[in-house]
Amino acid sequence: MSAQTMPTQQAVSDKVIEVEILRYRPEQDEKPFPQLFEVPYSPDMSILEALQYIKDHLDSTVSFRWSCRMAICGSCGLMVNNVPKLGCKAFLRDYYPQKIKLEALANFPIERDLVVDMGDFIKKLEEIKPYIIPATDDKCLSEGTYKQTPEQMEKYKQYSMCINCGLCYAACPQYGLDSKFTGPAALALLARYNRDSRDAGSAERMKIVNQEEGVWSCTFVGYCSVVCPKGVDPAAAIQLLKVESSKDYLIGMFKPD
Amino acid sequence: MSKRKPYQREMNNDWWLKNAFYSKYMIREGSSILITVYSLILAWGVFRLSQGEEAFNAWLSALQHPISIIFHLLVLLIALYHTITWFSLAPKAVDLYIKGKPLDAKFIVAGHYISFIIVTIFCLVLIML
Amino acid sequence: MNAQQTTTNQLPEKKYIRSHEPIFWGLFGAGGMLTAFLTPVMVLVTGLLIPLGLIDAEHLSYEKLHQFVSSWYGAPIVLVLVALPLWHTLHRIFHSLHDLGIKRGRDWQQVICYGFAFAVSVFVFTLLLQMLSL
Numbered sequence: 001m002s003a004q005t006m007p008t009q010q011a012v013s014d015k016v017i018e019v020e021i022l023r024y025r026p027e028q029d030e031k032p033f034p035q036l037f038e039v040p041y042s043p044d045m046s047i048l049e050a051l052q053y054i055k056d057h058l059d060s061t062v063s064f065r066w067s068c069r070m071a072i073c074g075s076c077g078l079m080v081n082n083v084p085k086l087g088c089k090a091f092l093r094d095y096y097p098q099k100i101k102l103e104a105l106a107n108f109p110i111e112r113d114l115v116v117d118m119g120d121f122i123k124k125l126e127e128i129k130p131y132i133i134p135a136t137d138d139k140c141l142s143e144g145t146y147k148q149t150p151e152q153m154e155k156y157k158q159y160s161m162c163i164n165c166g167l168c169y170a171a172c173p174q175y176g177l178d179s180k181f182t183g184p185a186a187l188a189l190l191a192r193y194n195r196d197s198r199d200a201g202s203a204e205r206m207k208i209v210n211q212e213e214g215v216w217s218c219t220f221v222g223y224c225s226v227v228c229p230k231g232v233d234p235a236a237a238i239q240l241l242k243v244e245s246s247k248d249y250l251i252g253m254f255k256p257d
Numbered sequence: 258m259s260k261r262k263p264y265q266r267e268m269n270n271d272w273w274l275k276n277a278f279y280s281k282y283m284i285r286e287g288s289s290i291l292i293t294v295y296s297l298i299l300a301w302g303v304f305r306l307s308q309g310e311e312a313f314n315a316w317l318s319a320l321q322h323p324i325s326i327i328f329h330l331l332v333l334l335i336a337l338y339h340t341i342t343w344f345s346l347a348p349k350a351v352d353l354y355i356k357g358k359p360l361d362a363k364f365i366v367a368g369h370y371i372s373f374i375i376v377t378i379f380c381l382v383l384i385m386l
Numbered sequence: 387m388n389a390q391q392t393t394t395n396q397l398p399e400k401k402y403i404r405s406h407e408p409i410f411w412g413l414f415g416a417g418g419m420l421t422a423f424l425t426p427v428m429v430l431v432t433g434l435l436i437p438l439g440l441i442d443a444e445h446l447s448y449e450k451l452h453q454f455v456s457s458w459y460g461a462p463i464v465l466v467l468v469a470l471p472l473w474h475t476l477h478r479i480f481h482s483l484h485d486l487g488i489k490r491g492r493d494w495q496q497v498i499c500y501g502f503a504f505a506v507s508v509f510v511f512t513l514l515l516q517m518l519s520l
């Protein structure tokens with residue numbers, strides 16, 4: 001095993017790439033500061049692997065989150081040259097020979113180094129009632145499952161692909177300007193349930209949508225959909241919810257509740 | 258005792274200069290300034306029209322001033338930019354499914370451009386009649 | 387049962403406040419659509435082709451235009467062409483002020499922005515009403 005990996009490591013070690021990390025150690029730093037590292041370059045190396053190299057060989061105190069290494073757990077989000085990316089899905093070859101600047105995900109408080117405090121994001125995901133709310137005259141369990149056609153599933157499928165990585169929040173200036181905004185992923189998740197044929201909770205969730213901090217804080221910058229690693233297109237979800245909210249507004253004018 | 262001390266980064270007022278995507282967004286939003294002025298020029302034209310032929314002709318000849326020409330050239334460019342951005346985002350507001358599949362964004366955008374060309378030619382012909 | 391009740395009571399009932407944004411967003415959308423499709427050709431005609439003489443000014447003569455504007459169908463068309471884009475642009479300007487971090491007096495910013503669009507709309511509307519000949 002080691003005999004196999006050794007030669008390749010040596011072959012690439014003459015090329016190096018500079019990786020600058022914005023460090024922040026809460027117990028000793030007042031504010032974040034950049035620290036430069038030199039990492040042996042190889043074209044198939046991901047940014048997450050570069051971070052692991054740094055932690056293993058250069059500075060063991062660097063903190064960052066990761067788990068799956070395959071763009072599905074959503075924990076390795078960070079700013080790469082000011083663009084929100086998944087560390088495991090961004091590769092050195094796309095930056096080499098330029099320097100790579102890494103920073104914790106924008107718009108979130110930095111907990112330590114590249115780790116952010118996602119508490120607010122998680123709270124927003126919970127707030128939109130992310131579960132199927134069945135109709136009250138619900139059928140009994142003994143009557144069997146709810147059936148759904150492929151067409152009905154297609155209506156929400158895309159919005160259910162979210163991995164909660166938070167890249168869209170880091171890309172959203174409206175969330176950065178005012179964190180009361182429910183934000184892209186939470187609204188996309190809301191749309192995912194409202195558009196599900198088995199769900200009857202739309203009226204409850206529309207109250208969240210209709211608020212200023214619901215869809216109406218969005219100015220359609222559209223960057224959330226560009227950075228999303230899963231093609232969720234939260235900007236589209238929000239846009240469609242704006243249409244729904246406007247219909248809801250008109251209905252509310254004629255029959256106030 | 259907790260050592261937690263989350264660091265909140267400031268968002269400066271020039272955030273939209275730091276990223277090309279945000280800058281383009283701001284140009285899109287900023288297009289509204291020139292288009293507002295253009296609408297005011299038209300509103301003024303309606304006012305001059307209501308004052309009679311002489312006043313209206315004065316408005317028309319004011320439009321021939323080189324500054325006016327340059328201004329309208331700028332408005333045309335920025336209005337076209339608005340058109341392009343508007344059309345490129347249009348698919349996100351469309352919720353159409355054909356045979357259970359979402360309608361391809363390319364068709365929606367192309368449809369907008371085709372209508373735009375037809376409308377423009379139609380208006381040019383109309384004014385010549 | 388009792389214990390369950392206390393837990394549900396502990397969750398504070400969240401108050402949701404409906405935004406009136408749909409009205410302004412509707413006008414914004416309509417104005418934006420009109421601006422996207424028609425403003426380029428309008429600018430081209432009124433600001434460039436006619437002043438530069440590339441289209442004969444006869445086509446936008448006082449007589450022709452006055453007749454159109456004072457007709458029952460011409461008046462609303464002109465009102466929409468002149469005033470609706472303002473509801474689009476001032477909506478954007480209002481939100482851009484927030485983007486630029488101008489946080490003070492959001493209420494007044496709102497009154498001024500939409501009030502401006504409203505004032506110009508009324509101005510044009512009154513002029514058209516005066517010229518209208520049925």
Ligand code: SF4
Pocket residue numbers: 161162163164165166167168169184185188224227228229230231232233234
């Ligand atoms: S919508 Fe996309 S960018 Fe946002 S959290 Fe989900 S997967 Fe990440």
Ligand code: FES
Pocket residue numbers: 065066067068069070071072073074075076077086087088089
């Ligand atoms: S490590 Fe799981 S998404 Fe990157």
